[in-house]
Amino acid sequence: MIDPTALRDKPTLSGERVRLVPLTEEHAEALFEATRNDEIRRLTGTHRRWSREEVRQWCRERARQPDRVDLAIVDRPGNRFVGELSLMEVDAANESAAYRISLSGIEFTGQGLGKEATRLMLRYAFERIRLHRVWLEVFAFNMRAIATYRACGFTVEGRLRDALLWEGRRHDALLMAALEHDFRTADG
Known part of the structure; x- marks a missing residue:
């Protein structure tokens, strides 16, 4: 049975190179800039152009969401915003949730930051929330993300x-999932 307080209480999770902190309005400007990045928009399949105020409002509301966890990814020790991630669409009856992550710029890829952030979030999902399954969708052309997800x-x-x-081009998406056992095996 999942622990709903683990969804309401927004955690701070620390790793060697990243910290995951509650997404708040202080992250809005950096997140807005990320939404303007054409490569990030392509990798996430985001057609919509968000206004600065819409992003600010989104960030402002995250802490009040009792049924999901939205966290900012900040690097250590620089404390720079490098992206954001979410556990959402929680299905308590089936102990399952959807996951998404987006780094805020190509300069943050290939450094293991997304992998560390994903592992921190999965550990929280399986140990604290007590989920059994975490799933995601990733576009088939995003080979770097697919490799990271497999490693997790x-x-x-x-x-x-x-x-x-x-x-003008159509692309497939892959449905991927990690079960608690899969994560524990990959996490070593």
């Missing part, structure tokens, strides 16, 4: 054909 214990469960239309 995610397995491909299916393919959503032509899920994204981007600049």
Whole structure:
């Protein structure tokens, strides 16, 4: 049975190179800039252009959401905003939730920051919230993200054909999930 207080109480999770902190309005400007990055928009399949005020409002509301966890990723020791992640669409009856992560710029990829952040969040999901399954969708062209998810214990469960239309081309999305046992095996 999941622990709903673990969804209401927004944690701070610390690793060697990143800290996950509650997403708040202080992160709004950096998050807004990330939404303007064309490569990040492509990797996340984000067609919508968010206004600065919409991003500010989104960040302001995250701490009050009792059914999800939204955290900012900040690097250590610099304390720079490098992205954000969420556990959402929590299905308490099936002990399952969706996961998403987005780094705020290509300069933060390839350094292991996303992998460390994902592992921190999965540990929280399985140990504190007591989920059994965490799932995500990733576009099939995002090979770096797929490799990171595999390293964290995610397995491909299916393919959503032509899920994204981007600049006139259609792309598949992969459905991946990590079960508690998969994560513990991958986390060593």
